[in-house]
């Protein structure tokens with residue numbers, strides 16, 4: 073496997089079982105003695121406390137990033153004293169930080185017969201936590217440092233005012249192009265399972281993929297969704313629409329993935345400039361959650377104009393399908409994503425019912441909804 077160029081194809085050929093670790097509890101609820109009566113309060117307090125301390129995780133991971141700990145560990149296992157020297161930090165404090173990373177299963181700790189333990193990072197963690205890897209989270213970390221910490225701290229203000237402009241209208245999300253330069257590189261890891269689910273959806277719908285097809289990727293970011301589709305379907309070509317600072321990132325990544333001859337990114341404002349016509353697949357990934365209900369409908373109206381006769385609109389986003397209970401993983405994630413959009417200046421996680429109404433008024437109709445780990449894919453065609 074080429075470091076930094078992991079693709080769904082690589083996942084298919086690698087039969088190593090997936091690691092079982094997910095986020096592990098930090099509170100041992102089994103040891104809470106009484107669940108009834110007054111015990112319920114204590115139980116609830118433990119549960120809320122565990123939520124409140126979830127900010128420890130970005131705290132230690134981002135401190136290690138800031139200090140250069142991950143870069144140091146990429147050259148081999150080190151003791152905390154060695155890391156303290158290399159990162160210009162205090163020895164005791166570095167040991168505390170490293171044990172925090174160990175508690176979160178970010179690093180391994182190798183005990184020594186004599187002397188201090190060694191801290192080691194796996195290959196996968198290098199890929200995730202150093203810049204440059206296709207699925208690196210460094211962009212997400214930078215985005216958190218630039219914007220997210222501050223935004224979440226002030227969520228109550230956003231709830232008081234909502235995301236309204238001076239005329240009182242709801243506004244589009246306010247993340248700047250500068251913030252997107254970090255963010256789009258830090259969310260590539262979402263793409264492989266989404267593209268896999270999409271390919272499964274094409275098969276189920278018997279939507280032909282072995283013919284030449286034109287893909288338009290609206291607000292393509294790094295362009296990874298289109299680029300993975302181009303790798304899967306050699307007869308396809310894709311165009312991404314992007315802002316000036318992001319387009320070069322998409323161009324470079326298309327080269328890296330060997331699809332530059334079929335992937336074109338155009339610097340175009342998708343509100344004011346042409347989308348062309350007769351596209352077989354319109355791809356919107358993480359675009360609808362930035363919208364207001366009005367702008368979402370405008371995107372669908374434009375989609376209707378740009379879509380070929382048997383074409384599909386693919387919306388991969390955080391949408392709530394079960395308004396009543398909303399307790400599936402995807403619905404719960406979507407509801408919290410809506411809070412994140414509120415904190416960062418606009419957007420929402422819209423209901424499937426909303427999409428259905430908007431599709432109908434644009435002359436489109438839903439043909440499928442597919443689940444992915446954190447998103448859902450809504451596929452639509454002409455009504």
Ligand SMILES: C[S@@+](CC[C@H](N)C(=O)[O-])C[C@H]1O[C@@H](n2cnc3c(N)ncnc32)[C@H](O)[C@@H]1O
Nearest residue numbers: 252291292293313314315340341342343357358
């Ligand atoms: C949340 S990112 C999603 C990127 C990509 N689709 C993904 O999921 O990885 C939104 C992208 O839309 C782009 N964008 C926002 N408004 C745009 C506009 N009016 N015209 C072109 N691109 C725009 C941003 O620059 C940003 O890269």
